[in-house]
Amino acid sequence: MAYPRHPAHLDAYVEVLGYETAISFLVMFGGCQLYFPTDPAGRSAAEALIGADRLKRLGAMMRDPKTEIPMPKTWLIRALRAEGYSVAQICRALKTTTTNVKRTLREAGDEPMRKPDPDQFSLF
Incomplete structure (x- = not known):
């Protein structure tokens, strides 16, 4: 891993x-x-x-x-994701929000951006 x-x-x-x-x-x-x-x-x-x-x-x-003892949340989020934890499991383990976890993973490049659904109409 x-x-x-x-x-x-x-x-x-x-x-x-x-x-x-x-x-x-x-x-x-x-x-x-x-x-x-x-x-x-x-x-x-x-x-x-x-x-x-x-x-x-x-x-x-x-x-x-x-x-x-340090609490390196950013690194722990990425490490737990590398171990296969879901976003919800990471949130519960680190007592943080899904917004924080998703943003951290996105900024680190560990979480791919969701591609827009081709069947979804654009609102703008």
């Missing part, structure tokens, strides 16, 4: 987690502050999602143990 190129500030997430898990992680935790413990105890939702080893490796790449 060909994912769109990710922004540089997501390098650590993609490197440690891989594309699929990084997308899930960013959808779940994006926009909130997360603590990366040096010795995970098995009690966090982040550890349940990515595992203790990857949580420690990701934490080692962060500047501070308490880090705000």
